[in-house]
Amino acid sequence: MESILLKKCELCPRKCGINRLDGKVGYCGAGYNVKLSKAMLHKWEEPCISFGNGSGAVFFTNCSMSCVFCQNFDISQERFGKDVSIERLSDIYIILQEKGAQNINLVSPTHYIPQIIESIKIAKQKGLNLPIIYNSNGYESAHALKMLEGIVDVYLPDIKYYNDIYSVKYSKTPHYFKYASESVLEMYRQVGSPVFEGEGIKKGVIIRHLLLPGLLPESKKILDWIAKNLPKSIYISLMCQYIPLYKAKDYPEINKKISKKSYEWLIDYALSIGLENGFIQDFESADTSFTPYFNLEGL
Numbered sequence: 001m002e003s004i005l006l007k008k009c010e011l012c013p014r015k016c017g018i019n020r021l022d023g024k025v026g027y028c029g030a031g032y033n034v035k036l037s038k039a040m041l042h043k044w045e046e047p048c049i050s051f052g053n054g055s056g057a058v059f060f061t062n063c064s065m066s067c068v069f070c071q072n073f074d075i076s077q078e079r080f081g082k083d084v085s086i087e088r089l090s091d092i093y094i095i096l097q098e099k100g101a102q103n104i105n106l107v108s109p110t111h112y113i114p115q116i117i118e119s120i121k122i123a124k125q126k127g128l129n130l131p132i133i134y135n136s137n138g139y140e141s142a143h144a145l146k147m148l149e150g151i152v153d154v155y156l157p158d159i160k161y162y163n164d165i166y167s168v169k170y171s172k173t174p175h176y177f178k179y180a181s182e183s184v185l186e187m188y189r190q191v192g193s194p195v196f197e198g199e200g201i202k203k204g205v206i207i208r209h210l211l212l213p214g215l216l217p218e219s220k221k222i223l224d225w226i227a228k229n230l231p232k233s234i235y236i237s238l239m240c241q242y243i244p245l246y247k248a249k250d251y252p253e254i255n256k257k258i259s260k261k262s263y264e265w266l267i268d269y270a271l272s273i274g275l276e277n278g279f280i281q282d283f284e285s286a287d288t289s290f291t292p293y294f295n296l297e298g299l
Contacts, residue, residue, distance in 0.1 A: 005114045006032060011144045012064040012110050013179045028064045030111040033083040034119075035061035037075040039092045039298030041101055044290045046206060046237055046279045049103065049133065049156070051199040056101025056130065058092060059294065060108045064139050066172040067160075068247040069212075069254060071291050076108065077246075082299050086115050090123035092298060093130075102200050103131040103154070110136060113144055117151055131202055139173055140183035148190070155187035155205045162221040170212075170254065181225060193233035194277075206278070210239040213254045216262050220269060227273045236278040238266060241285040 005011065006020040016026030025031045041054035049055045059072070061081030067073075074080045084092070093104050109116055120132060131153040138158040159180050161167040167176035187205050194204030207226060211219050226236060240263040244255045260283050267280055 009111075011113050011141065013139060013141055013175065014064060015141075026111075028111045029062040029077075029079050034086065034089055034112050034115045035079075035081040035083050036089075036092075036296075036299050037061050037081040037294040038292060038296065039096060040292065041096070041099055042105065042292070045105065046156075048194075048196060048199065048201040049105065049154075052102050053100035055103055055105040055133070056093070056096030056099075057105040057107055057135075057292075058089075058096075059292065060106070060112055062111055063108055063137065064110055064173075065137050068170050068251060069242070069245055071243060071245050071288075072108075072294070073246040075294050080294055082296050084299060086119045087122065088299075089115070089119040090126065090128075093119070093123040093128050094126050095298070097128060097130055101130060103133050104128070105133040105135055105156075107135045108137065109134060110140060110144075113147060117147060120151055131200075134187075136183075138180035138183060139176055140179060142179075142182045142186040145183055145186045145190075153191065153203045154194075154201055155184075155191060156208060157184055157187060157205070158208045158210065159184065159222050159226075160210065162218045162225070166212075166215060166218060170251070177222075181229070185229065188230060188234070193231060194235050204235070206235045206237055208237045208239060210242055211258050211263055211266055212242055213244075213256050213258050216266065219266050223266075223270050223273060223275060227275055232274050233277065234275070236270065236275055238263075238270060238278065238280050239285070240281050240283055241287075241290065243288060245288075 014027050018024045018026045020032045038059045042057035043050045043054040061075045063076035133154040134152045135156045161176050167173045195202045
């Protein structure tokens, strides 16, 4: 399966169609080899993910989007990382489990779906028994996600934008909402609303949304769509952690943090339309101290 899918890559909506087996790379920058930047116990995700010793976060290099404000730009767009084999990737999961990780958290994994599926199968033969989290920017192909059914336990997708004007301007990502909304519905079909065991999530979808400066109307439309198309048992994670990093300085309208008033309004609006399950952040979350330092740790 791995070779067939990488020979004409259509894993994300861009459908580059390049042959990654020949060492070529598409828009995302990923070739045949899996490239990682860090594997760590991560304590700054949602509480049900990072409880106890923390989440076993595996950060994949490269990305299908080009967000001008990306906090992980050094790995998403500047391609910092190290090539690892599928066998080594499976060992990394086991090492994180042995360190006490509560789950395996695959961060920006889209462009490595075939290799990830194989690595998880190998790791389970070695004793991996943790929930698998697929932590995604939301720009996904529902067709590709179908391959993950029975592999992924928890989906943690973003829905970043509603309008193409903004998804293209700030992330060079056409038709973002079309693909993100279709993908969230596919994720929900596979694993449903969250199921918890003790402090942790065992299965289900949590939808993340990051409020951007000046885009409160966008956020409202996204919440309206969630309330209309998913059951009230769905969980959302409303984030205020936006910091104007990377190239945000070139866009004056987003070269600032969001206002506390806007974030509080969004929380109140979510509650008013029946979205009562989920997570909010302390306003102090908009701080670079919570951003991982990528140094090849754990690889």
